[in-house]
Amino acid sequence: MVDKKYSDDTEVKILVKDLSFYYGNVQALFNITMKIYARKVTALIGPSGCGKSTFLRALNRMNDIIDQAHTSGNVLIDDIDVYQNDIDIVSLRKKVGMVFQKSNPFPKSIFDNVAYGPRIHGIKNRKILSEIVEKSLVRAALWNEVKDRLGKNAMDLSGGQQQRLCIARALAVQPEILLMDEPASALDPQSTAKIEDLIDELRRDYTIIIVTHNMQQAARVSDFTAFLYEGYLIEIGHTDQIFTKPLEKKTEDYITGRFG
Amino acid sequence: MHTAISQRATYWLMRVITYFIVFIIASIIFVILWNGLPAVSWEFLTTMPRRSGAEGGILPAIVGTLSLVLGTIIIALPLGMATAIYLSEYATQGRFTHTIRLAIVTLAGVPSIVFGLFGLGLFVIFMKFGASIISGCLTLACMILPTIIVSSEEALRVVPRSLREGSLALGATKWQTIYKNVLPYSVSGMLTGSILGIGRVAGETAPILLTVAAFYLPKLPRSIFDQVMALPYHLYILATQHPEPDKVRSMQYATALVLVLLVVGVNIVAILLRIRMRKKHRW
Numbered sequence: 235m236v237d238k239k240y241s242d243d244t245e246v247k248i249l250v251k252d253l254s255f256y257y258g259n260v261q262a263l264f265n266i267t268m269k270i271y272a273r274k275v276t277a278l279i280g281p282s283g284c285g286k287s288t289f290l291r292a293l294n295r296m297n298d299i300i301d302q303a304h305t306s307g308n309v310l311i312d313d314i315d316v317y318q319n320d321i322d323i324v325s326l327r328k329k330v331g332m333v334f335q336k337s338n339p340f341p342k343s344i345f346d347n348v349a350y351g352p353r354i355h356g357i358k359n360r361k362i363l364s365e366i367v368e369k370s371l372v373r374a375a376l377w378n379e380v381k382d383r384l385g386k387n388a389m390d391l392s393g394g395q396q397q398r399l400c401i402a403r404a405l406a407v408q409p410e411i412l413l414m415d416e417p418a419s420a421l422d423p424q425s426t427a428k429i430e431d432l433i434d435e436l437r438r439d440y441t442i443i444i445v446t447h448n449m450q451q452a453a454r455v456s457d458f459t460a461f462l463y464e465g466y467l468i469e470i471g472h473t474d475q476i477f478t479k480p481l482e483k484k485t486e487d488y489i490t491g492r493f494g
Numbered sequence: 495m496h497t498a499i500s501q502r503a504t505y506w507l508m509r510v511i512t513y514f515i516v517f518i519i520a521s522i523i524f525v526i527l528w529n530g531l532p533a534v535s536w537e538f539l540t541t542m543p544r545r546s547g548a549e550g551g552i553l554p555a556i557v558g559t560l561s562l563v564l565g566t567i568i569i570a571l572p573l574g575m576a577t578a579i580y581l582s583e584y585a586t587q588g589r590f591t592h593t594i595r596l597a598i599v600t601l602a603g604v605p606s607i608v609f610g611l612f613g614l615g616l617f618v619i620f621m622k623f624g625a626s627i628i629s630g631c632l633t634l635a636c637m638i639l640p641t642i643i644v645s646s647e648e649a650l651r652v653v654p655r656s657l658r659e660g661s662l663a664l665g666a667t668k669w670q671t672i673y674k675n676v677l678p679y680s681v682s683g684m685l686t687g688s689i690l691g692i693g694r695v696a697g698e699t700a701p702i703l704l705t706v707a708a709f710y711l712p713k714l715p716r717s718i719f720d721q722v723m724a725l726p727y728h729l730y731i732l733a734t735q736h737p738e739p740d741k742v743r744s745m746q747y748a749t750a751l752v753l754v755l756l757v758v759g760v761n762i763v764a765i766l767l768r769i770r771m772r773k774k775h776r777w
Contacts, residue, residue: 328665338656
Protein backbone atom coordinates (compact mmCIF):
# COMPACT_ATOMS: atom_id res chain seq x y z
CA MET A 235 0.00 0.00 0.00
CA VAL A 236 2.88 2.33 0.76
CA ASP A 237 5.65 2.64 -1.76
CA LYS A 238 9.25 2.48 -0.74
CA LYS A 239 10.18 6.04 -1.53
CA TYR A 240 7.30 7.35 0.57
CA SER A 241 8.40 5.49 3.67
CA ASP A 242 11.98 6.69 3.27
CA ASP A 243 11.14 10.33 3.81
CA THR A 244 12.56 11.98 6.88
CA GLU A 245 11.02 13.33 10.07
CA VAL A 246 7.52 12.14 10.77
CA LYS A 247 5.46 14.97 12.27
CA ILE A 248 2.18 13.19 12.77
CA LEU A 249 1.73 9.46 13.17
CA VAL A 250 -1.85 8.27 12.98
CA LYS A 251 -2.38 4.76 14.28
CA ASP A 252 -5.56 2.78 13.87
CA LEU A 253 -7.80 5.85 14.10
CA SER A 254 -11.56 5.23 14.10
CA PHE A 255 -14.26 7.78 14.65
CA TYR A 256 -17.96 7.46 15.40
CA TYR A 257 -20.84 9.95 15.26
CA GLY A 258 -23.05 8.23 17.80
CA ASN A 259 -23.46 4.75 16.35
CA VAL A 260 -22.36 5.68 12.85
CA GLN A 261 -18.73 4.96 12.15
CA ALA A 262 -17.14 7.62 9.95
CA LEU A 263 -13.47 6.60 9.99
CA PHE A 264 -12.14 3.05 9.92
CA ASN A 265 -8.73 2.16 11.36
CA ILE A 266 -6.75 4.81 9.59
CA THR A 267 -2.98 4.54 9.85
CA MET A 268 -0.68 7.00 8.15
CA LYS A 269 2.43 9.11 8.53
CA ILE A 270 2.51 12.82 7.81
CA TYR A 271 5.91 14.32 7.21
CA ALA A 272 7.24 17.55 8.61
CA ARG A 273 7.30 20.60 6.34
CA LYS A 274 5.52 18.84 3.50
CA VAL A 275 2.08 19.37 2.06
CA THR A 276 -0.19 16.37 2.34
CA ALA A 277 -3.45 16.47 0.39
CA LEU A 278 -6.52 14.50 1.38
CA ILE A 279 -8.74 13.65 -1.57
CA GLY A 280 -11.89 11.62 -1.94
CA PRO A 281 -15.59 11.97 -2.74
CA SER A 282 -17.93 13.99 -0.49
CA GLY A 283 -18.68 12.30 2.79
CA CYS A 284 -15.61 10.06 2.65
CA GLY A 285 -14.35 11.35 5.99
CA LYS A 286 -11.67 13.84 4.85
CA SER A 287 -12.91 16.68 7.04
CA THR A 288 -13.63 14.36 9.95
CA PHE A 289 -10.08 13.04 9.72
CA LEU A 290 -8.68 16.57 9.60
CA ARG A 291 -10.68 17.60 12.64
CA ALA A 292 -9.48 14.53 14.51
CA LEU A 293 -5.95 15.91 14.37
CA ASN A 294 -6.64 19.01 16.49
CA ARG A 295 -9.48 17.35 18.39
CA MET A 296 -12.10 19.69 16.96
CA ASN A 297 -14.36 16.66 16.85
CA ASP A 298 -14.49 16.89 20.64
CA ILE A 299 -17.07 19.64 20.45
CA ILE A 300 -19.60 17.33 18.82
CA ASP A 301 -21.92 15.70 21.34
CA GLN A 302 -22.00 11.90 21.16
CA ALA A 303 -18.76 11.68 19.20
CA HIS A 304 -16.28 8.96 19.98
CA THR A 305 -12.71 8.42 18.82
CA SER A 306 -10.45 5.40 19.15
CA GLY A 307 -6.83 4.86 18.12
CA ASN A 308 -3.88 7.22 18.43
CA VAL A 309 -2.69 10.44 16.88
CA LEU A 310 0.94 11.11 17.77
CA ILE A 311 2.22 14.59 17.10
CA ASP A 312 5.95 14.82 17.79
CA ASP A 313 5.60 11.44 19.50
CA ILE A 314 2.97 12.67 21.95
CA ASP A 315 -0.47 11.08 21.78
CA VAL A 316 -2.99 13.89 21.56
CA TYR A 317 -5.77 11.55 22.67
CA GLN A 318 -4.27 10.73 26.04
CA ASN A 319 -6.34 12.01 28.92
CA ASP A 320 -4.01 14.60 30.38
CA ILE A 321 -3.26 16.37 27.09
CA ASP A 322 -3.64 20.14 27.14
CA ILE A 323 -6.07 20.88 24.33
CA VAL A 324 -5.23 24.58 24.37
CA SER A 325 -1.56 23.98 23.57
CA LEU A 326 -2.50 21.28 21.06
CA ARG A 327 -4.69 23.69 19.13
CA LYS A 328 -2.03 26.36 19.40
CA LYS A 329 0.41 23.99 17.76
CA VAL A 330 -2.09 22.75 15.17
CA GLY A 331 -3.73 25.68 13.42
CA MET A 332 -6.85 25.33 11.32
CA VAL A 333 -8.32 27.12 8.32
CA PHE A 334 -11.93 26.38 7.56
CA GLN A 335 -13.76 25.76 4.31
CA LYS A 336 -15.94 28.80 4.64
CA SER A 337 -13.80 31.73 5.72
CA ASN A 338 -14.88 32.73 9.19
CA PRO A 339 -13.33 36.06 10.11
CA PHE A 340 -14.64 37.40 13.39
CA PRO A 341 -16.83 40.50 13.00
CA LYS A 342 -14.03 42.60 14.49
CA SER A 343 -11.32 44.77 12.99
CA ILE A 344 -8.61 43.20 10.85
CA PHE A 345 -6.10 43.87 13.63
CA ASP A 346 -8.28 42.30 16.32
CA ASN A 347 -8.83 39.21 14.16
CA VAL A 348 -5.13 38.50 13.87
CA ALA A 349 -4.42 39.54 17.47
CA TYR A 350 -7.21 37.32 18.80
CA GLY A 351 -5.04 34.24 19.24
CA PRO A 352 -2.02 35.97 20.81
CA ARG A 353 -4.34 37.86 23.15
CA ILE A 354 -6.08 34.77 24.48
CA HIS A 355 -2.66 33.29 25.06
CA GLY A 356 -1.82 36.21 27.30
CA ILE A 357 0.02 38.76 25.16
CA LYS A 358 -1.14 42.24 26.14
CA ASN A 359 1.68 44.51 25.04
CA ARG A 360 0.39 46.56 22.12
CA LYS A 361 3.81 46.80 20.46
CA ILE A 362 4.39 43.06 20.51
CA LEU A 363 0.86 42.50 19.23
CA SER A 364 1.43 44.93 16.38
CA GLU A 365 4.60 43.09 15.40
CA ILE A 366 2.83 39.73 15.44
CA VAL A 367 -0.06 41.12 13.40
CA GLU A 368 2.25 42.60 10.79
CA LYS A 369 4.39 39.48 10.55
CA SER A 370 1.38 37.20 10.24
CA LEU A 371 -0.29 39.36 7.60
CA VAL A 372 2.97 39.52 5.62
CA ARG A 373 3.26 35.73 5.83
CA ALA A 374 -0.32 35.37 4.60
CA ALA A 375 0.40 37.73 1.67
CA LEU A 376 -2.25 40.17 2.81
CA TRP A 377 -0.22 42.93 4.44
CA ASN A 378 0.11 45.19 1.41
CA GLU A 379 -3.62 45.11 0.78
CA VAL A 380 -4.69 45.94 4.33
CA LYS A 381 -1.85 47.77 6.06
CA ASP A 382 -3.62 51.13 5.81
CA ARG A 383 -6.93 49.89 7.18
CA LEU A 384 -6.15 47.51 10.03
CA GLY A 385 -8.93 49.10 12.05
CA LYS A 386 -11.58 48.34 9.44
CA ASN A 387 -14.06 45.53 9.95
CA ALA A 388 -12.80 42.24 8.53
CA MET A 389 -16.23 41.53 7.06
CA ASP A 390 -15.59 44.26 4.48
CA LEU A 391 -12.78 42.28 2.86
CA SER A 392 -13.35 40.21 -0.27
CA GLY A 393 -13.80 36.44 0.03
CA GLY A 394 -10.22 35.68 -0.94
CA GLN A 395 -8.86 38.32 1.42
CA GLN A 396 -11.01 36.97 4.23
CA GLN A 397 -9.56 33.52 3.73
CA ARG A 398 -6.01 34.86 3.77
CA LEU A 399 -6.92 36.78 6.91
CA CYS A 400 -8.01 33.50 8.49
CA ILE A 401 -4.65 32.02 7.51
CA ALA A 402 -2.89 35.02 9.07
CA ARG A 403 -4.98 34.57 12.19
CA ALA A 404 -3.94 30.94 12.41
CA LEU A 405 -0.26 31.83 11.84
CA ALA A 406 -0.33 34.44 14.60
CA VAL A 407 -0.25 31.81 17.35
CA GLN A 408 2.88 30.28 15.76
CA PRO A 409 1.57 26.83 14.92
CA GLU A 410 3.78 24.07 13.52
CA ILE A 411 1.02 22.35 11.64
CA LEU A 412 -1.70 23.91 9.47
CA LEU A 413 -4.91 22.05 8.75
CA MET A 414 -6.79 23.42 5.77
CA ASP A 415 -10.30 22.23 5.04
CA GLU A 416 -10.96 23.02 1.38
CA PRO A 417 -9.61 26.54 1.89
CA ALA A 418 -10.26 27.64 -1.70
CA SER A 419 -13.52 25.88 -2.51
CA ALA A 420 -15.60 29.03 -2.20
CA LEU A 421 -13.17 31.30 -4.04
CA ASP A 422 -12.80 32.52 -7.60
CA PRO A 423 -9.84 31.24 -9.70
CA GLN A 424 -7.63 34.28 -9.02
CA SER A 425 -8.12 34.09 -5.26
CA THR A 426 -7.58 30.34 -5.44
CA ALA A 427 -4.29 30.88 -7.22
CA LYS A 428 -3.21 33.27 -4.48
CA ILE A 429 -4.04 30.74 -1.77
CA GLU A 430 -2.13 28.05 -3.66
CA ASP A 431 0.92 30.31 -4.03
CA LEU A 432 0.67 30.99 -0.33
CA ILE A 433 0.60 27.27 0.50
CA ASP A 434 3.67 26.85 -1.67
CA GLU A 435 5.34 29.59 0.32
CA LEU A 436 4.33 28.23 3.73
CA ARG A 437 5.47 24.65 3.11
CA ARG A 438 9.04 25.58 4.03
CA ASP A 439 8.10 26.27 7.63
CA TYR A 440 4.88 24.44 8.29
CA THR A 441 3.53 20.94 8.02
CA ILE A 442 0.40 21.39 5.94
CA ILE A 443 -2.53 19.04 5.53
CA ILE A 444 -5.09 20.17 3.02
CA VAL A 445 -8.46 18.69 2.22
CA THR A 446 -9.48 19.33 -1.36
CA HIS A 447 -12.18 18.38 -3.79
CA ASN A 448 -10.15 19.61 -6.64
CA MET A 449 -7.74 17.02 -7.98
CA GLN A 450 -5.73 19.51 -10.03
CA GLN A 451 -5.24 21.48 -6.86
CA ALA A 452 -4.00 18.42 -4.99
CA ALA A 453 -1.60 17.71 -7.86
CA ARG A 454 -0.39 21.32 -7.90
CA VAL A 455 0.20 21.99 -4.24
CA SER A 456 0.95 18.72 -2.47
CA ASP A 457 3.97 16.51 -1.92
CA PHE A 458 1.88 13.61 -0.71
CA THR A 459 -1.67 12.61 -1.45
CA ALA A 460 -3.95 10.38 0.56
CA PHE A 461 -7.10 8.96 -0.98
CA LEU A 462 -9.98 8.31 1.41
CA TYR A 463 -13.09 6.41 0.46
CA GLU A 464 -16.10 5.72 2.70
CA GLY A 465 -14.07 6.25 5.83
CA TYR A 466 -11.15 4.06 4.78
CA LEU A 467 -7.69 5.18 3.77
CA ILE A 468 -7.31 3.50 0.39
CA GLU A 469 -3.89 4.73 -0.54
CA ILE A 470 -1.23 7.28 0.37
CA GLY A 471 1.94 8.12 -1.47
CA HIS A 472 3.93 10.75 -3.31
CA THR A 473 1.55 12.91 -5.25
CA ASP A 474 3.25 12.11 -8.60
CA GLN A 475 2.90 8.43 -7.95
CA ILE A 476 -0.75 8.63 -6.85
CA PHE A 477 -1.69 10.57 -9.96
CA THR A 478 0.41 8.60 -12.44
CA LYS A 479 0.65 5.05 -11.14
CA PRO A 480 -1.84 4.51 -8.35
CA LEU A 481 -1.48 1.08 -6.75
CA GLU A 482 -5.16 0.65 -6.02
CA LYS A 483 -7.89 0.24 -8.58
CA LYS A 484 -10.25 2.50 -6.59
CA THR A 485 -7.75 5.34 -6.57
CA GLU A 486 -7.31 5.08 -10.29
CA ASP A 487 -11.08 5.06 -10.85
CA TYR A 488 -11.48 8.16 -8.71
CA ILE A 489 -8.69 10.25 -10.19
CA THR A 490 -9.67 9.35 -13.70
CA GLY A 491 -13.17 10.52 -12.92
CA ARG A 492 -14.97 7.21 -13.09
CA PHE A 493 -16.83 7.98 -9.88
CA GLY A 494 -17.04 10.61 -7.14
CA MET B 495 -62.52 33.24 -12.93
CA HIS B 496 -63.86 31.60 -9.81
CA THR B 497 -60.39 31.19 -8.29
CA ALA B 498 -59.59 34.81 -9.04
CA ILE B 499 -62.61 35.94 -7.03
CA SER B 500 -61.84 33.73 -4.05
CA GLN B 501 -58.25 34.92 -4.25
CA ARG B 502 -59.38 38.53 -4.01
CA ALA B 503 -61.87 37.73 -1.25
CA THR B 504 -59.20 36.01 0.85
CA TYR B 505 -56.85 38.89 0.28
CA TRP B 506 -59.39 41.43 1.46
CA LEU B 507 -60.39 39.33 4.45
CA MET B 508 -56.77 39.12 5.59
CA ARG B 509 -56.36 42.80 5.04
CA VAL B 510 -59.43 43.75 7.08
CA ILE B 511 -58.38 41.46 9.92
CA THR B 512 -54.93 43.04 9.97
CA TYR B 513 -56.38 46.54 10.01
CA PHE B 514 -58.67 45.49 12.84
CA ILE B 515 -55.63 44.87 15.04
CA VAL B 516 -54.36 48.35 14.36
CA PHE B 517 -57.83 49.66 15.07
CA ILE B 518 -57.90 48.02 18.52
CA ILE B 519 -54.58 49.53 19.51
CA ALA B 520 -55.50 52.91 18.11
CA SER B 521 -58.78 52.99 20.03
CA ILE B 522 -57.13 52.04 23.31
CA ILE B 523 -54.60 54.80 22.90
CA PHE B 524 -57.27 57.26 21.80
CA VAL B 525 -59.57 56.53 24.75
CA ILE B 526 -56.74 56.81 27.25
CA LEU B 527 -55.42 60.02 25.71
CA TRP B 528 -58.86 61.62 25.37
CA ASN B 529 -59.84 60.93 28.95
CA GLY B 530 -56.48 61.08 30.64
CA LEU B 531 -54.52 63.87 29.00
CA PRO B 532 -56.50 66.75 30.57
CA ALA B 533 -55.66 65.46 34.05
CA VAL B 534 -51.94 64.98 33.42
CA SER B 535 -49.96 67.92 34.70
CA TRP B 536 -46.61 68.57 36.27
CA GLU B 537 -48.33 68.55 39.62
CA PHE B 538 -49.95 65.20 38.85
CA LEU B 539 -46.57 63.65 38.08
CA THR B 540 -44.60 65.13 40.95
CA THR B 541 -46.78 65.33 44.04
CA MET B 542 -48.21 62.98 46.60
CA PRO B 543 -51.81 61.82 46.30
CA ARG B 544 -54.36 63.37 48.65
CA ARG B 545 -57.75 62.19 49.89
CA SER B 546 -57.17 58.52 48.91
CA GLY B 547 -56.01 59.47 45.44
CA ALA B 548 -59.01 61.58 44.56
CA GLU B 549 -56.75 64.61 44.41
CA GLY B 550 -53.06 65.36 44.08
CA GLY B 551 -50.57 63.31 42.09
CA ILE B 552 -49.19 59.84 41.65
CA LEU B 553 -45.51 60.35 42.38
CA PRO B 554 -45.17 57.44 44.84
CA ALA B 555 -46.78 55.07 42.34
CA ILE B 556 -44.41 56.18 39.57
CA VAL B 557 -41.40 55.80 41.85
CA GLY B 558 -42.76 52.44 43.05
CA THR B 559 -43.22 51.03 39.58
CA LEU B 560 -39.82 52.31 38.41
CA SER B 561 -38.06 50.77 41.39
CA LEU B 562 -39.86 47.46 40.83
CA VAL B 563 -38.83 47.40 37.16
CA LEU B 564 -35.23 48.31 37.98
CA GLY B 565 -34.96 45.81 40.84
CA THR B 566 -36.44 43.05 38.73
CA ILE B 567 -33.93 43.72 35.95
CA ILE B 568 -31.03 43.63 38.41
CA ILE B 569 -32.15 40.29 39.85
CA ALA B 570 -33.51 38.50 36.79
CA LEU B 571 -31.09 39.54 34.05
CA PRO B 572 -27.90 37.90 35.40
CA LEU B 573 -29.80 34.77 36.45
CA GLY B 574 -31.56 34.42 33.12
CA MET B 575 -28.48 35.13 31.03
CA ALA B 576 -26.37 32.68 33.03
CA THR B 577 -29.01 29.99 32.63
CA ALA B 578 -29.23 30.62 28.89
CA ILE B 579 -25.44 30.46 28.49
CA TYR B 580 -25.30 27.23 30.44
CA LEU B 581 -28.16 25.64 28.52
CA SER B 582 -27.05 26.55 25.03
CA GLU B 583 -23.25 26.55 25.36
CA TYR B 584 -22.28 24.10 28.07
CA ALA B 585 -24.96 21.51 28.75
CA THR B 586 -24.94 18.37 26.64
CA GLN B 587 -28.20 18.43 24.75
CA GLY B 588 -30.32 15.51 25.86
CA ARG B 589 -32.91 14.39 28.35
CA PHE B 590 -31.55 16.67 31.07
CA THR B 591 -31.72 19.90 29.06
CA HIS B 592 -35.04 18.77 27.67
CA THR B 593 -36.44 18.56 31.19
CA ILE B 594 -35.07 21.99 32.08
CA ARG B 595 -36.60 23.52 28.95
CA LEU B 596 -39.93 21.90 29.79
CA ALA B 597 -39.71 23.46 33.26
CA ILE B 598 -39.02 26.87 31.74
CA VAL B 599 -41.97 26.64 29.37
CA THR B 600 -44.22 25.56 32.22
CA LEU B 601 -42.99 28.43 34.36
CA ALA B 602 -43.92 30.81 31.55
CA GLY B 603 -47.46 29.44 31.59
CA VAL B 604 -48.10 29.84 35.31
CA PRO B 605 -50.78 32.50 35.94
CA SER B 606 -49.42 35.67 37.50
CA ILE B 607 -51.67 35.49 40.57
CA VAL B 608 -50.03 32.14 41.36
CA PHE B 609 -46.66 33.85 41.26
CA GLY B 610 -48.14 36.40 43.66
CA LEU B 611 -49.19 33.68 46.09
CA PHE B 612 -45.82 31.98 45.72
CA GLY B 613 -44.03 35.25 46.47
CA LEU B 614 -46.28 35.85 49.47
CA GLY B 615 -45.48 32.43 50.85
CA LEU B 616 -41.76 32.36 50.14
CA PHE B 617 -40.45 35.91 50.26
CA VAL B 618 -42.99 37.81 52.36
CA ILE B 619 -43.72 35.22 55.04
CA PHE B 620 -41.07 32.48 55.02
CA MET B 621 -38.05 34.67 54.32
CA LYS B 622 -39.57 37.45 56.43
CA PHE B 623 -38.99 40.22 53.90
CA GLY B 624 -42.55 41.37 54.54
CA ALA B 625 -44.54 43.23 51.92
CA SER B 626 -41.64 45.15 50.41
CA ILE B 627 -39.89 46.18 47.21
CA ILE B 628 -37.47 43.28 47.55
CA SER B 629 -40.29 40.72 47.84
CA GLY B 630 -42.02 42.25 44.84
CA CYS B 631 -38.88 42.30 42.72
CA LEU B 632 -38.01 38.70 43.56
CA THR B 633 -41.55 37.61 42.68
CA LEU B 634 -41.54 39.53 39.41
CA ALA B 635 -38.06 38.16 38.66
CA CYS B 636 -39.34 34.58 38.96
CA MET B 637 -42.15 35.46 36.63
CA ILE B 638 -39.95 37.08 33.99
CA LEU B 639 -37.12 34.51 34.06
CA PRO B 640 -38.55 32.27 31.31
CA THR B 641 -38.82 35.23 28.93
CA ILE B 642 -35.23 36.27 29.60
CA ILE B 643 -33.90 32.72 29.26
CA VAL B 644 -35.72 32.03 26.01
CA SER B 645 -34.79 35.32 24.36
CA SER B 646 -31.19 35.02 25.54
CA GLU B 647 -30.90 31.53 24.13
CA GLU B 648 -32.25 32.78 20.83
CA ALA B 649 -29.68 35.57 20.81
CA LEU B 650 -26.90 33.04 21.44
CA ARG B 651 -28.15 30.79 18.67
CA VAL B 652 -27.89 33.62 16.15
CA VAL B 653 -24.10 33.68 16.50
CA PRO B 654 -22.81 31.30 13.83
CA ARG B 655 -21.11 28.11 14.89
CA SER B 656 -18.16 28.99 12.68
CA LEU B 657 -17.21 31.86 15.01
CA ARG B 658 -17.06 29.47 17.95
CA GLU B 659 -15.03 26.95 15.96
CA GLY B 660 -12.65 29.63 14.70
CA SER B 661 -11.96 30.70 18.25
CA LEU B 662 -11.59 27.18 19.65
CA ALA B 663 -9.25 26.26 16.81
CA LEU B 664 -6.90 29.05 17.92
CA GLY B 665 -6.60 27.41 21.31
CA ALA B 666 -9.19 29.48 23.14
CA THR B 667 -10.95 27.78 26.00
CA LYS B 668 -14.69 27.43 25.95
CA TRP B 669 -15.20 30.34 28.33
CA GLN B 670 -12.77 32.58 26.40
CA THR B 671 -14.69 31.75 23.25
CA ILE B 672 -18.03 32.58 24.82
CA TYR B 673 -16.78 35.70 26.56
CA LYS B 674 -14.80 37.18 23.67
CA ASN B 675 -16.45 35.83 20.57
CA VAL B 676 -20.06 34.96 21.35
CA LEU B 677 -21.33 37.31 24.05
CA PRO B 678 -20.21 40.52 22.31
CA TYR B 679 -22.47 39.62 19.39
CA SER B 680 -25.39 38.32 21.38
CA VAL B 681 -25.58 40.57 24.41
CA SER B 682 -27.62 43.20 22.58
CA GLY B 683 -30.14 40.57 21.51
CA MET B 684 -30.25 39.25 25.05
CA LEU B 685 -30.87 42.73 26.44
CA THR B 686 -33.49 43.62 23.84
CA GLY B 687 -35.54 40.48 24.41
CA SER B 688 -35.23 40.82 28.13
CA ILE B 689 -36.19 44.49 28.25
CA LEU B 690 -39.25 43.83 26.08
CA GLY B 691 -40.22 41.17 28.60
CA ILE B 692 -39.52 43.43 31.51
CA GLY B 693 -41.81 46.07 30.04
CA ARG B 694 -44.60 43.69 30.89
CA VAL B 695 -43.48 43.60 34.51
CA ALA B 696 -44.33 47.27 34.82
CA GLY B 697 -47.96 46.54 34.12
CA GLU B 698 -48.43 43.41 36.23
CA THR B 699 -50.87 43.75 39.11
CA ALA B 700 -51.46 40.30 40.53
CA PRO B 701 -47.90 39.44 41.64
CA ILE B 702 -47.36 42.79 43.37
CA LEU B 703 -50.80 42.83 44.95
CA LEU B 704 -49.73 40.25 47.52
CA THR B 705 -46.06 41.08 47.87
CA VAL B 706 -45.42 44.80 47.77
CA ALA B 707 -48.15 47.15 46.62
CA ALA B 708 -49.64 49.53 49.12
CA PHE B 709 -53.25 50.59 48.91
CA TYR B 710 -52.55 54.19 49.80
CA LEU B 711 -49.13 55.32 50.96
CA PRO B 712 -48.43 58.96 50.21
CA LYS B 713 -44.68 58.86 50.84
CA LEU B 714 -41.59 57.68 49.04
CA PRO B 715 -39.82 54.43 49.96
CA ARG B 716 -36.60 54.73 51.97
CA SER B 717 -35.23 51.23 51.49
CA ILE B 718 -35.89 48.03 49.57
CA PHE B 719 -37.72 46.71 52.62
CA ASP B 720 -40.44 49.36 52.35
CA GLN B 721 -43.82 48.96 50.78
CA VAL B 722 -44.61 51.15 47.78
CA MET B 723 -47.55 52.12 45.66
CA ALA B 724 -47.46 50.99 42.04
CA LEU B 725 -49.20 52.33 38.94
CA PRO B 726 -51.25 49.27 37.92
CA TYR B 727 -52.45 48.63 41.45
CA HIS B 728 -53.24 52.29 42.02
CA LEU B 729 -55.27 52.25 38.82
CA TYR B 730 -57.15 49.18 40.00
CA ILE B 731 -57.90 50.83 43.34
CA LEU B 732 -59.11 54.05 41.74
CA ALA B 733 -61.32 52.17 39.31
CA THR B 734 -62.90 49.62 41.62
CA GLN B 735 -62.23 50.33 45.29
CA HIS B 736 -62.73 54.07 45.43
CA PRO B 737 -65.94 55.20 47.14
CA GLU B 738 -66.87 57.35 44.16
CA PRO B 739 -65.18 55.91 41.09
CA ASP B 740 -67.02 58.23 38.70
CA LYS B 741 -65.55 61.32 40.32
CA VAL B 742 -61.98 60.12 39.86
CA ARG B 743 -62.45 58.95 36.27
CA SER B 744 -59.93 61.43 34.87
CA MET B 745 -57.40 60.38 37.53
CA GLN B 746 -57.82 56.76 36.42
CA TYR B 747 -57.19 57.55 32.79
CA ALA B 748 -54.28 59.81 33.60
CA THR B 749 -52.70 57.01 35.63
CA ALA B 750 -53.30 54.57 32.78
CA LEU B 751 -51.71 57.03 30.37
CA VAL B 752 -48.57 57.34 32.50
CA LEU B 753 -48.36 53.54 32.80
CA VAL B 754 -48.73 53.00 29.05
CA LEU B 755 -46.15 55.68 28.29
CA LEU B 756 -43.75 54.06 30.72
CA VAL B 757 -44.10 50.64 29.09
CA VAL B 758 -43.86 52.13 25.60
CA GLY B 759 -40.79 54.06 26.73
CA VAL B 760 -39.09 50.90 27.94
CA ASN B 761 -39.93 49.14 24.68
CA ILE B 762 -38.61 52.00 22.57
CA VAL B 763 -35.31 51.83 24.45
CA ALA B 764 -35.14 48.11 23.63
CA ILE B 765 -35.93 48.65 19.97
CA LEU B 766 -33.41 51.46 19.57
CA LEU B 767 -30.79 49.25 21.19
CA ARG B 768 -31.58 46.51 18.70
CA ILE B 769 -31.39 48.79 15.67
CA ARG B 770 -28.08 50.21 16.83
CA MET B 771 -26.56 46.79 17.46
CA ARG B 772 -27.88 45.26 14.23
CA LYS B 773 -26.01 47.88 12.28
CA LYS B 774 -22.82 47.00 14.11
CA HIS B 775 -22.79 43.24 13.63
CA ARG B 776 -23.11 41.26 10.48
CA TRP B 777 -21.58 38.06 9.25
